[in-house]
Amino acid sequence: MSRPLPLELPILQNWSCHTCGGCCKQHGIYITAEEQKRIEKQGWTAADGIPDGQPLFVSMGGLGTKRWTRLAHQPDGSCVFLDERGLCKIHGKFGEPAKPLACRVYPYAFHPAGDQITVSLRFSCPSVAENLGTPIIEQTDELNRLAKLVVPNAARNAPAPRLTDQQSLDWPDALLVVDALDTLLAQEELGLIDKLQQAVQFAGLLESARLEEIRGQRMEEFLQVLLHAIASEDRNEAAPPPPGRLAATQFRLLAGHYARKDTYSTKISWTARSVMLWAGWKFARGAGMTPAVQEVLKPVPFAALERPLGSLPEQVDEMLTRYLRVKVQGLHFCGAAYYREPMIRGFQSLALVIPVVLWLARWLASSNGRDAVSTADVVQAITIADHHHGYSPALGMWTFRNRVRTLAQMGQIERLVRWYGR
Numbered sequence: 242m243s244r245p246l247p248l249e250l251p252i253l254q255n256w257s258c259h260t261c262g263g264c265c266k267q268h269g270i271y272i273t274a275e276e277q278k279r280i281e282k283q284g285w286t287a288a289d290g291i292p293d294g295q296p297l298f299v300s301m302g303g304l305g306t307k308r309w310t311r312l313a314h315q316p317d318g319s320c321v322f323l324d325e326r327g328l329c330k331i332h333g334k335f336g337e338p339a340k341p342l343a344c345r346v347y348p349y350a351f352h353p354a355g356d357q358i359t360v361s362l363r364f365s366c367p368s369v370a371e372n373l374g375t376p377i378i379e380q381t382d383e384l385n386r387l388a389k390l391v392v393p394n395a396a397r398n399a400p401a402p403r404l405t406d407q408q409s410l411d412w413p414d415a416l417l418v419v420d421a422l423d424t425l426l427a428q429e430e431l432g433l434i435d436k437l438q439q440a441v442q443f444a445g446l447l448e449s450a451r452l453e454e455i456r457g458q459r460m461e462e463f464l465q466v467l468l469h470a471i472a473s474e475d476r477n478e479a480a481p482p483p484p485g486r487l488a489a490t491q492f493r494l495l496a497g498h499y500a501r502k503d504t505y506s507t508k509i510s511w512t513a514r515s516v517m518l519w520a521g522w523k524f525a526r527g528a529g530m531t532p533a534v535q536e537v538l539k540p541v542p543f544a545a546l547e548r549p550l551g552s553l554p555e556q557v558d559e560m561l562t563r564y565l566r567v568k569v570q571g572l573h574f575c576g577a578a579y580y581r582e583p584m585i586r587g588f589q590s591l592a593l594v595i596p597v598v599l600w601l602a603r604w605l606a607s608s609n610g611r612d613a614v615s616t617a618d619v620v621q622a623i624t625i626a627d628h629h630h631g632y633s634p635a636l637g638m639w640t641f642r643n644r645v646r647t648l649a650q651m652g653q654i655e656r657l658v659r660w661y662g663r
């Protein structure tokens with residue numbers, strides 16, 4: 242039997258479950274046929290607090306698409322097994338291994354990376370966003386146990402994500418690119434916005450480079466030269482100009498996807514479709530009031546989402562830098578972890594999450610009648626955005642991915658980062 246692959250853990254991140262029950266309220270939990278049978282055999286009744294006639298499962302998909310089963314929700318949107326104290330009934334009655342695998346693994350994400358497995362985390366969990374709990378590097382035993390459950394042996398042979406649509410890399414060179422991006426994001430002397438701007442420039446230069454002949458030691462040297470050139474550029478101290486009109490429209494449409502709340506309905510009604518169409522039209526127009534997309538994001542003037550923040554509080558800078566570094570180190574931005582996108586496009590999509598989060602944070606503050614954005618607004622905004630990033634089918638669709646491509650080709654990602662980071 243082959244030995245388990247070593248884990249590459251994020252050194253900056255802490256996490257323990259604080260039983261907020263948020264994951265059991267926000268996410269649709271998809272289960273296998275085997276898990277469905279196991280839960281059926283557990284014999285849930287009204288005596289366990291599951292009302293008679295309450296379905297445990299919902300069947301999704303159909304009409305030519307693959308069918309999936311997920312756990313049903315209670316009327317308030319929480320999982321059918323979540324109790325009034327925010328605890329899992331399956332866990333309470335039968336122990337942690339009896340829960341669906343998706344619940345056991347959350348908020349971790351494991352990605353094969355050649356002869357190792359990288360570990361990332363989902364910032365849709367507020368405890369991850371706020372860095373609460375035990376350092377991840379002290380959780381190796383538990384993570385090894387989970388990795389065995391979710392990463393098949395065949396994953397050792399998984400190819401590295403492509404660099405671009407046209408250029409592929411082997412794992413050692415792909416990991417050099419990851420290290421280079423992380424090096425830029427790790428610069429302690431720079432604030433988040435400057436570091437991210439450099440990383441976006443670096444990704445743009447790599448995208449236009451012809452690297453067929455550059456491998457191994459030469460790749461390492463080439464990346465060092467690029468890093469040096471970017472780090473020695475003069476910093477742009479001027480007030481950032483607003484994004485161009487077309488870029489602003491594309492950005493609002495993109496950010497609007499992150500603002501939505503999934504309903505997990507089996508069918509999308511005509512009413513829901515009309516609401517989505519109306520919201521799309523409002524985002525494209527960007528004038529007047531924002532559409533009502535979910536309870537916490539109330540109608541506010543679009544102009545309020547463009548107001549300056551002043552300098553980012555240190556905690557926000559730390560949290561968003563940690564977000565980017567955990568996602569980059571954990572390969573949670575490209576390939577199998579992100580709609581099979583190549584590394585450069587995946588990184589550009591990840592970079593755009595930062596202006597999206599700061600746009601959502603302004604929206605949350607305004608929804609509560611405040612001009613000033615608080616750290617708590619940014620925590621809530623990152624949990625909303627990361628709920629979708631890499632997981633929502635809408636973000637994997639051609640239209641969404643093409644928006645990222647268009648913004649990158651227009652050179653507007655850096656401008657959006659600076660504009661919403663100001």
Ligand code: SF4
Nearest residue numbers: 265320322323329344
């Ligand atoms: S099965 Fe348990 S852990 Fe999973 S979502 Fe439901 S309540 Fe939460």
